[in-house]
Amino acid sequence: MKLLADITGEKFLEVIETSGDSVIVQFVSNEGRRKGKPFKDSISGLFLTGWTKRTTSTAIGLELFKQGKTEDPRVSFALHQLYPLGRKVKLPTGYIATIASYANTHNDGYYIYLRDEYGLKRFKMTPDWELLPSEELLALPYYPAPKTQKEIDNINDFDKWAAGF
Structure with missing residues (x-):
């Protein structure tokens, strides 16, 4: 997989x-x-607008993982980024558990520990997880309590004293 990344490194184009x-x-x-449909462009035009060649990313690592490559640092990087500790995964069998360890490389694949209500279990990772x-709650913005009548009176007194300045 050949990729180009934009200036921010957040958008990717597959060549x-x-x-x-x-x-x-x-x-x-x-x-x-x-995402979307393929389109035709010039490589020089893409470079002029800020796109650059990308040799590592989670997309490349995941593609290599799907191809069965096990001993590649790009695959390890992608699995660590995409499957963080504490997140839940659903296996093709329907089993749902929480990630309890990072993916460990072995010569026949990547293994990871998942936690459920019965304890830890070791699984071989597959691309179809x-x-x-x-499940973490998002932090809501802080809204102060409405002003009391005493606070409003204090503000109005100050505004009268300051004469609008």
Whole structure:
């Protein structure tokens, strides 16, 4: 997978086909999922607008993982980024558990410990695991309590004393 990243490093284009300066590219998410339709552009035009070549990302690592490559630092990086501690995953069997360890590399794949109500279990990771949304509550903005009549009177007294300044 050949990728281009924008200036912020948050948007990715997958290079599907190249022919001289002409390229066919498609937007992809951080997880490597294609978005939209492929389009034709020039590589020089993309470079002029701030796109740069990307040699590592979670998208590349996940693509290599799907290909069965186990001893690649890009795969390890992607799995650590995409499957963080404390998040829940759903396995293809329907089993849901919480991630309790980082992915450990072995010559036959990546293994990870998952925690459920019965304890820890060790599983071999596969690309079809589904990361579930976080259960952490989002912090709501702080809204102060409404002003009391005493506070309003104090503010009005000050405004009268300051004569509008």
